[in-house]
Amino acid sequence: MDIVKEAIEWRHHIHRYPELSTKEFKTAEFVANKLEEFGLEVHRGIGGTGVVGILKSGNSERSIGLRADMDALQIHEQNSFNHVSKNDGVMHACGHDGHTAMLLGAAHVLADNKSFEGTVYFIFQPDEERGTGAKAMIADGLFTRWHMDAVYGMHNIPGVAKGKFVTRPGALMASESSFEIIIKATGGHAALPHMGTDPIIVGAQVVTALQTIVSRNLSTIDETAVISVTNFETNGTVNVIPSKVTITGDTRSFTDSTLHKIEKAIERVVKGQCISAGVDYGYHFNNSYLSTINTLEETIHAVKAAQKVVGIDNVNGNCERYTISEDFSFMLREVDGCYILIGNGEGECGGTALHNPLYDFNDDILSIGIDYWVTLVNEQLN
Incomplete structure (x- = not known):
């Protein structure tokens, strides 16, 4: 099956069965099982319900960490599409279902075509919405059990056109x-x-x-x-x-x-x-x-990878700062890295605000996100 079709199916499944922070039991098991299907080494229960998948290729000691969040919000969904939440009062109103599907898609592609030299750590984090998931995974040895030269994260952003990326060195979010x-x-x-x-x-x-x-x-x-x-x-x-x-x-x-x-x-x-x-x-x-502070070198790498996927004109590497917050900030205090935002769309096509009962992740950007992750790995572990 085409990877994008698979990613859409995964995303819709996760959206139908959202789980609140620290309760991502079925989501984590779904992720872990998929990673094992792809042939990755899988570690469950990191910082609670966190999952780490490890993919190695060649003999290089270089490494990179890629992070997606898995938790949903306590919001009653008001959408009517087929993949609407079946868990009353809980919904993926921030797009973590899409983030998880994109990273799973990247893991599948990279496992099928190991065109890199080094180790990729696929980090699926619980409890981002309350701000304690990253700290829990770090306390559970995320960066001491496994060495990562850099760590990268990505989040969708409504109001930015699909196919565009924005980020900046230094403080991106408050x-x-x-x-x-x-x-x-x-x-x-x-x-x-x-x-x-x-x-x-x-x-x-x-x-x-x-x-x-x-x-x-x-x-x-x-x-x-x-x-x-x-x-x-x-x-x-x-x-x-x-x-x-x-x-x-x-x-x-x-x-x-x-x-x-x-x-x-x-x-x-x-x-x-x-x-x-x-x-x-x-x-x-x-x-x-904490404020989300990107390191310069890793931001340059992230921008180059995004430009390779969508073109120079569709990447803003020095965007305005956002007063929203993100617990990936705690990971960036441990390891150099970059957080990037991918446009979810404008108007009716992806422009509904995050944490809104009518929000939905835009399936059209799944392929872009997967390509970004794969390109970043291949560029960094060349």
Whole structure:
């Protein structure tokens, strides 16, 4: 059977039976069984449900790692095509089904035609959506049990025309961190505010003051960042001034130094406002994803491979940075490498946003993705 037809069948199968992060049991077994069919050495259960397939050719000690993600999202799919999700409330709304199918396709092609010298590691990662899958595989010895000279990843991007690739050296995507601020006051009767302390007033001042961190504390040139307050909750009611306000939010930045500045600046703002008002506070800051930072040499290799597949004019090797986040960033802190984005299409043909109940991976780009992986391996392990 033609490899593209096979890849479409694999993709549709995975889409029909999506599994949430850390629960990718059937998906992982499907992947592992296919790799074994192709003749690869297969290792299961890496970092939970992760799978690593190993393909060797010749005597060279050079090596390369290729990574795809496998998990789905807790979203109720609203599509009506034949391969719609059969697991109610779970769907592949980010295209990980397509990423997995493309990497399987590349493994099949390379196993049938070993035109390279060295070792290829096919990394099928669980739990990307929660940001812990890459760390789990790394902790389980991904880069200590096996040596990789470089590691590469790929993700589809709606809104970019199919057949086009975008990437850049340095920071391609932002880090993502969340924060929780708890303001503790005495509260009281709504008719007698002077009898207690009001955390709502303090919370409102905190929300406003947080906006000055980006505009007044960070460089507009090399410290681009976003700080968003996304939730404001109290334990009050219509005639009760609350005793507690909980403020939560999200931050994005492109460098570790900016990330650390933001973490400290948020607490400084909160502490100042609370001291001024005479109330107590609690503060928690959690980093989920680091910024995705491509190394220069590997980005050059990725761009050349993409250009060979789709032509120079269809590859942007110095694109704008994206404020979305990706846990492949943790792999790039261990091994040099490059993350590249492949256009999923525009408008009705692939342009539906990621994490949307009407999203679907564009089958027309499966062959392009497979060709990119095969070309990258053959170029790097020539």
